[in-house]
Structures are given as C-alpha cells and as structure tokens.
Amino acid sequence: MTIPPQPPQAPEHRARPAGWVSTGLSWRDGRAVLGAARGAQVHERAVAPGVEVGWLLGGPRRCVGAWLAGATERTPCPHHAVIDPGGGATQCPACQSVDRGLALARDQILDDGRTYLLYLAWFGEGLLKVGLTAEQRGDSRLLEQGALAYAFTARGALPAVRRAELTVAASGLARERYKSRIKTEQWWSHGDVPYRRTVLGDARARAHRLLDGHAVELLADRPMVDHVERYGLAGGAPEAYREIAGLADGAVLAGRLRAPVGRHLFLDQTDGSGPLLLDTRLLTGWTLSPVTGRGSEGLVLQERLRPPEPDTQEALF
Template sequence: MTQVWRCTGLRWGDDGPVLGWEGGRRSGLERGKRVAFAVVPAGGRTCVGARGHACPVRAEVAGRSTGARCEECARLDRAHSVAADTVADDPRPYRVYLAWFGPGMVKVGITVAERGATRLLEQGAVCFSWLGRGPLMAARRAEELLRAALRVPDRIPYADKRGVRAVLPPVRERLAELAEVHARAVALEGWPESLERAPFRAVDHSGVFGLEGLPRADGVVSELVAGGAVSGDVRAVAGPDLHLVTARGLLVLDSRLMTGWGLTTAGRDEVSVPVRKPGDTEVQGGLF
C-alpha cells in the first residue's frame, strides 16, 4: 500500500528550514537536497483547520490558496492572530522591526520577543534590524506611526519579494538603505514612551537563504493538482519559498501550496503541475 503523507508546512529553526509532516516527521531542506513528491490522484485538497484543531467538515479548498483553510477556519485563525490585529491583551513583550526585501522594499512589523528572528526568516526578509521593544499596544502604535509618518508599509506581496532575489544589490547598499529608514524612524516625534528604542544592528539572511549567486527563476508553481508531481534539487529557501533546480529550469514553489494535499513519493523526474512565468499575476493568500 502506498504511503500517503500530509505536509504541515515549512518551519524555520536553529537547524534551518524544515518541512513538517503529520505524525511529527521532519525533512531538512539543506542546499542540494532532493525534493520529489506526487499528489494523490483522488481526494482533493482539504482544509487544514485552525489553532491546532482539524476542520470539522474537512472542507475542500482551492489549489491556489496559500492559507489552505475554509472560510470558517480562516475566521477562527484570524480571531486569535496578532498579525490581523485581533489580539490586544497579550502581556508578553514585543519587538518592532524593519525588514528589507529589495531596493525600495522596506516594511515595518512586530513579533513577540520570545520568537527572536524567526518571523523575519518566515517572511523571507533579506536583512533586518530591530526598532524597539515593549508592550504589544506600544509596538502597535509605533508600527502605525511609521506607516503614517514615513509611509513604510506593513505588507509586501510575495511576488515582489521573489522578483528581486536574483538581482540584489551588494550587502553594504542594502544595509545603508535600511539604516537610513531606521534613523528616520527612531527620530520621529510621538514615539510611544513605553517602547524602548533599539540601536541599528543589521542582520543579513542572504547566506542563510542561499541567495548568493541565485539565478533568475524560470517559473513559479501556480498550484498543485491531483495526480501532479514536482521533482527538483534545493537551490535556495527564502521564507516559505523553495527555489528548485528541475527539468524545467529553476522553479519557485511556495511550500504553503503543499498543505492540505495527500502526497506520496514521486517515482519520476518531472514537473507536471501548473507553472506561470515570474511576475505574472498571482493570488495573495496571506497578510505578508
């Protein structure tokens, strides 16, 4: 009987990026690792549930959805999400950060302090610096201050992030842009009193992601489909994106598209799922 696996998503930890599977199995994604799987031909893609609970009706979800949740489970997930601004009473300390993804692409965000830089790795931030630390609502006010006063967004579409990874400027140039925004941010009037300003100390993730010398992508996987297969070797991993060297060139696979499907080991070297050209319109399936 063919073993069927269900992916629980890509996680960043001390050992780098790993794919998680139901039952607790983990697969490392080091450079050169072979990734090969086939989607089971029957059963469709089902909702992954929310907050650790299975979807009560196992609702079917669209192949292009990066959230892989039905409407009701997505609502439940947002109801407990700091990112969606629905939680206001979390007593834990938070950090405000500036993240750089490419020239002219700097965003502001917040993350619970205990998570360290994990949120930045999850978003695919090429480099970042902390801005401040303090209570959740103070961090929220600082985030809003930067959006209003400096027009720094709190979201950058994934398509834009992917589009510049192969043409990044030298480290000194991207850190200089980040430093300039940081200096303007900490000098703003109206900075929340309970939020401690952080000095500029940039962290660059290009080596962790494997972006040095990364060529332009030849395509981006649009969705997985029943009976389809993906095979390739890991060239780079940034945020949720796997850059795979395949028989069809360098392809980008958003690992969030893998959740909700039943997957088996691929017995052939091919890519038989829909692929679009880089830069073509895509559906934004999340806040970041």
C-alpha cells in the same frame, strides 16, 4: 477555545484523507522545516540545499487546521474541510476565525502579556516593511517572510509596539505588507551588504525620531542582520526559472532543493530544464506520497526571466 461548526458538507468532504498532509514550510531556531500531519501525528523534515525530493500529490486539498490561543501544536481541522486547490488560503473559514496568528494580524488581540519587537525589513530597492513579532520567536518571522535584511527597532508590550508600527507606516517610511510577487522580483538585484546595512541604519534612525515619546524601548544597538547569503541569493536568483502557479491531484513535484528563501523553494530538475520555484503555501493541504525516478509533471508553470539592465547610456541626439 473551539473551532466553530461549519455548514453541513457532502460526505466526501468529511472523510479523513489518507497519507500525510503537507502543513507547509516554517522556520524555527534558524532552521527551515517542511511539515506534514496525519491525524494527530506530525512529521517534520529539515530543508537543506542538495536534498532530493519527490512527491505525488493526492487530493482533494484540505484545511490544515488552526493554532489556537495557548496551544503549542496546531489543532487539526475537525471538519476535514476541502479548500480551493489553487488558492492562497490554507484554512477553511471556521479555522481562520479562531487562528491565533490571523487574529493578531487583524488586530483582534489587544494584548496577550508577551513582549514584542518592532522590526524594519528590507526586501529590495524601495521595499521597506515595518512589522512586529513576539520576542520569543527570534527572527523566525523575518526568515519566513523572506526578508533580505532586517533590523529590530523597538521593544515593548503588544499595544505599544502596534501603535509604533502604525506610526511608522503612516509616515510613509515603510509599509506593513508587500505581495509575494513584488518580493521575488527583487531577487535578481539587491545591492551589497554594506548598502543594505546603510539603508536599514538610516531607516531605523528615522523611525526612532518618529517614535520619540512612545511607550517602547528604542533599540539603537541591535545589529543589522543580512539573510541574502543564507538564502543562496548572493549572486541573485537564477537567470531563468519557471514558477509553479498551480498544483493538482496527481501532479508530481520532484527535484534537488536549493537553499530555501523564506517560504519559497527552488528545485533543480534532473532533465536540465531549469529550476522550478515553489511557494510552499500552494503545497499546503495536499496529501503527499513519496516517489522516485519520476520528473515533475502536472504543474501549471509560468516563465520568469531576469529583466534587462536599464540602459544608462546618454542619448547621442
């Protein structure tokens, strides 16, 4: 399969960018890595708490290519296409049209011969998600989504697991997706481990009743897995932080990393101004150059504060 041609673009859009282009953050074998590419070369760096980073961003922001069917590595965008500097998309339309992961999410792949797992993931009070992932990926998809806790629920071929997913979603027990902002707002307060396990256990039992008669293997004995401590959120998110809402050519992103939360990174600032929160999808497509001795600058920031606790005292009158 090849990436289809795009309409003709201006010469500067076709020029190959210099330096390393960020391909974002991913999880493999329980480990978070930041990736970057330069042509066919790929570089990955483990993300761990306490690591100091400093990057100068160079533009324009470019498409990072696509994962083609049967490929073991990402195929670079042959058009070197420029993408929206502030958008959530990290691929041009041509690469989106052939990306295997997007095709799967859009139900454009009916079956691929692999075994899939149905999962229930908990992102906070009232935020239960149902989804599927290839068994060979383990829990990488759950980690990338920032699931605070999850339980594998059923197993089978793609068509059967997809039908099971739709059945659970249609029942109202869980939804198929949540926006990133809704998830991050739950980081301040998420109960304790026994509570999360109880919620997931009850939900899985209900899902199994819904799936009675489906052509899937029901997984009643798989453990409830909790990621809150791994994400560094046992005490909740910072009381106050600034979320990065936009990046630009010439911006500097620097700081000391905290534990990654899904595809998000908290960076403590050396000037004591409080941590920044980066959705690494915004970083994807920018050319990165290492810098030292400089603070973060050129960023669009939004203040985030822990909401006040609800007033549960009964009114006197």
